[in-house]
Amino acid sequence: MSGDHSHNDSQIDSGSRVNDSHKHKDKYKDKEHKHKDHKKDREREKSKYGNSDHKEFSEKKHREKERIKHEDVKGCVLFFFRTEFKPKKIKLENDRVDKKGKKRKQDEDIKPKKTQKNKKGEVADGKKKAKKEPEEKWKWWEEERATDGSKWRFLEHKGPVMAAPYEPLPSKVRFFYDGKQMKLAPQAEEVATFFAKMLDHEYTTKDAFRKNFFKDWRKEMTSEEKSKITDLKKCNFNEMGEYFKAQSEARKAMTKDDKLKIKVENERLLQEYGFCIMDNHKERIANFRIEPPGLFRGRGDHPKMGMLKRRIRPEDIIINCSKDSKHPKPPPGTKWKELRHDNKVTWLVSWTESIQGSIKYIMLNPSSRIKGEKDWQKYETARNLKKCVDRLRNQYREDWKSKEMRIRQRAVALYFIDKLALRAGNEKEEGESADTVGCCSLRVEHINLYPEKDGQEFVVEFDFLGKDSIRYYNKVPVEKRVRTFFYTSILNKHLQELMDGLTAKVFRTYNASITLQQQLKELTSPDENLPAKILSYNRANRAVAILCNHQRAPPKTFEKSMQNLQTKIDAKKDQLSDAKRDVKSAKADLKVRRDEKSKKAVETKKKAVERLEEQLMKLEVQATDREENKQIALGTSKLNYLDPRISVAWCKKWGIPIEKIYNKTQREKFAWAIDMAEDDYEF
DNA sequence: CACCCTACTTAGTACCCGCCGA
DNA sequence: TCGGCGGGTACTAAGTAGGGTG
Numbered sequence: 024m025s026g027d028h029s030h031n032d033s034q035i036d037s038g039s040r041v042n043d044s045h046k047h048k049d050k051y052k053d054k055e056h057k058h059k060d061h062k063k064d065r066e067r068e069k070s071k072y073g074n075s076d077h078k079e080f081s082e083k084k085h086r087e088k089e090r091i092k093h094e095d096v097k098g099c100v101l102f103f104f105r106t107e108f109k110p111k112k113i114k115l116e117n118d119r120v121d122k123k124g125k126k127r128k129q130d131e132d133i134k135p136k137k138t139q140k141n142k143k144g145e146v147a148d149g150k151k152k153a154k155k156e157p158e159e160k161w162k163w164w165e166e167e168r169a170t171d172g173s174k175w176r177f178l179e180h181k182g183p184v185m186a187a188p189y190e191p192l193p194s195k196v197r198f199f200y201d202g203k204q205m206k207l208a209p210q211a212e213e214v215a216t217f218f219a220k221m222l223d224h225e226y227t228t229k230d231a232f233r234k235n236f237f238k239d240w241r242k243e244m245t246s247e248e249k250s251k252i253t254d255l256k257k258c259n260f261n262e263m264g265e266y267f268k269a270q271s272e273a274r275k276a277m278t279k280d281d282k283l284k285i286k287v288e289n290e291r292l293l294q295e296y297g298f299c300i301m302d303n304h305k306e307r308i309a310n311f312r313i314e315p316p317g318l319f320r321g322r323g324d325h326p327k328m329g330m331l332k333r334r335i336r337p338e339d340i341i342i343n344c345s346k347d348s349k350h351p352k353p354p355p356g357t358k359w360k361e362l363r364h365d366n367k368v369t370w371l372v373s374w375t376e377s378i379q380g381s382i383k384y385i386m387l388n389p390s391s392r393i394k395g396e397k398d399w400q401k402y403e404t405a406r407n408l409k410k411c412v413d414r415l416r417n418q419y420r421e422d423w424k425s426k427e428m429r430i431r432q433r434a435v436a437l438y439f440i441d442k443l444a445l446r447a448g449n450e451k452e453e454g455e456s457a458d459t460v461g462c463c464s465l466r467v468e469h470i471n472l473y474p475e476k477d478g479q480e481f482v483v484e485f486d487f488l489g490k491d492s493i494r495y496y497n498k499v500p501v502e503k504r505v506r507t508f509f510y511t512s513i514l515n516k517h518l519q520e521l522m523d524g525l526t527a528k529v530f531r532t533y534n535a536s537i538t539l540q541q542q543l544k545e546l547t548s549p550d551e552n553l554p555a556k557i558l559s560y561n562r563a564n565r566a567v568a569i570l571c572n573h574q575r576a577p578p579k580t581f582e583k584s585m586q587n588l589q590t591k592i593d594a595k596k597d598q599l600s601d602a603k604r605d606v607k608s609a610k611a612d613l614k615v616r617r618d619e620k621s622k623k624a625v626e627t628k629k630k631a632v633e634r635l636e637e638q639l640m641k642l643e644v645q646a647t648d649r650e651e652n653k654q655i656a657l658g659t660s661k662l663n664y665l666d667p668r669i670s671v672a673w674c675k676k677w678g679i680p681i682e683k684i685y686n687k688t689q690r691e692k693f694a695w696a697i698d699m700a701e702d703d704y705e706f
Numbered sequence: 707c708a709c710c711c712t713a714c715t716t717a718g719t720a721c722c723c724g725c726c727g728a
Numbered sequence: 729t730c731g732g733c734g735g736g737t738a739c740t741a742a743g744t745a746g747g748g749t750g
Contacts, residue, residue, distance in 0.1 A: 401715090528715085
């Protein structure tokens with residue numbers, strides 16, 4: 024099919040690509056390494072271009088606000104992409120007309136009791152039906168959705184759980200400055216403990232971290248302290264550090280009883296603060312605790328690492344709830360910053376964080392209606408893209424020929440977003456965060472062009488740090504036209520014109536989901552047993568994770584756990600050969616005796632062999648799976664990119680228990696999909 | 707349109723806890 | 729009974745993108 028272009032082949036089947044990236048990754052055993060080496064790479068990159076243009080470029084880096092073009096040695100021009108996607112209203116495919124809304128007096132017929140959540144009859148208008156599951160979970164997906172942009176009609180909650188107040192250190196725990204003991208006032212002491220707790224983390228050796236920490240720490244000091252403490256190197260936090268280590272040891276060594284007490288208390292807190300009432304239903308809150316103060320740990324080479332994340336007080340907190348709900352009370356003697364009643368948003372609590380000045384929120388759990396609807400909708404948008412993706416792809420190919428540079432650039436950006444599942448790459452303020460990029464913020468230094476490489480024509484080599492400073496490295500043979508036009512690219516704004524609700528990230532969702540579906544089709548063989556099928560599923564999942572570049576640091580215990588597994592496998596093999604020998608001798612016995620008893624014995628022994636073979640197989644599959652998964656994170660794609668209905672359908676089709684694919688939390692999040700998808704679901 | 711703020715999704719990791727084998 | 733390990737979760741950073749403003 025011409026419309027189906029080489030797209031997916033190049034993503035998944037291009038074994039070379041996958042292998043390449045793996046090979047590459049192997050060189051980078053841990054993150055730190057990765058970053059350093061990456062820097063080196065970049066250095067090399069720069070020096071490679073000896074010309075002054077490039078020196079100038081690297082000095083200026085991406086400071087330019089305007090789109091400036093830069094020539095590289097090959098005479099290619101790369102434009103900075105920018106995201107200029109303009110939002111478009113997303114229409115829900117089944118907009119809800121709420122006829123009942125007015126009539127409902129939530130505060131009357133809802134009491135935040137445990138039994139509440141199972142009352143659904145009176146809520147789901149006209150949907151009472153016979154859906155009397157034993158557990159009677161609320162099926163919000165069978166109800167209609169609001170059309171007016173309101174996110175809820177009633178919202179009641181107890182507010183956040185504040186961070187535990189600071190407890191000053193016992194006086195026996197000393198701090199030394201320049202070899203002399205010094206008692207710090209609680210304010211400065213608290214901040215010092217943050218540092219002390221991180222002492223054996225390598226963060227504390229980084230210049231930026233130390234500099235930022237020290238600067239912010241000094242702000243918390245009394246003037247006396249400030250005048251004394253002028254050099255971080257002269258600070259000795261060791262006793263503090265030891266103290267906290269001892270504390271955590273003590274916590275581990277606590278009696279069962281004490282541990283239980285803590286557990287009970289946590290449970291109480293969860294019951295009290297972990298739920299809210301939203302539109303007649305008790306819903307779980309995702310993060311009901313205010314983030315405690317501490318030292319900021321950015322990811323990658325973050326310019327603000329080590330800065331003090333200050334303590335959030337009630338006076339910093341905005342509460343959002345229904346006017347007619349029981350409002351959460353601030354702690355005694357304090358006030359909230361603001362109490363508002365905005366049902367156009369989904370959050371319950373917000374505050375401004377002190378590092379970037381961004382707003383943090385308390386919101387609902389993924390299992391909640393409000394998150395679930397949105398998630399469902401996301402996949403519906405991606406399915407809409409499926410319907411017109413051929414047209415779009417043809418269009419951007421056409422656009423490569425456009426006379427207008429902007430259009431060509433836009434088309435190239437879109438091509439990479441589509442083909443490589445790159446993120447859009449929004450503009451970031453320099454110096455505010457780690458230097459990471461996405462498709463539209465790629466700079467010349469992130470790309471190499473080869474007319475010919477490794478026997479392939481027109482190869483583009485990407486090497487950059489993306490979200491979370493995760494390295495993206497990939498060599499991609501591109502279509503000739505792209506090469507021709509590659510040097511020009513700019514951001515597009517027109518996605519919305521192409522399709523209702525289309526944004527750059529929809530491509531990631533679409534390509535991830537369609538890839539899973541295809542891979543499942545391809546990899547699942549009917550006569551495989553269950554573990555093998557699950558391996559196939561994981562492999563399909565893995566293909567997506569690779570596409571989306573979802574990496575993880577290899578678990579610290581990886582080598583060891585592989586060894587353990589291998590030991591188990593070896594042991595199992597031994598058992599198996601023993602068992603086989605047993606069968607043989609039993610058979611020999613049977614030949615001689617020819618009685619029922621020996622016949623039975625043969626049968627049992629055979630059974631044992633079968634059982635062992637199965638167990639062995641299971642272990643081997645597990646080993647393969649784990650090995651292949653060494654530095655690939657499946658969770659992110661599973662949770663955020665793969666239409667759960669594809670997985671549900673696959674399970675139904677092959678008789679796989681859903682529990683094998685989704686754990687409890689995931690089943691709660693995807694309850695809608697589990698309920699609605701049949702075995703023939705097509706993404 | 708550039709800029710800025712806000713809202714919400716996506717992301718990796720630290721850590722916890724229950725379980726399992728020694 | 730204990731230590732380790734492995735899955736699950738909590739945490740919170742870091743993205744995308746909508747929407748308002750001047």
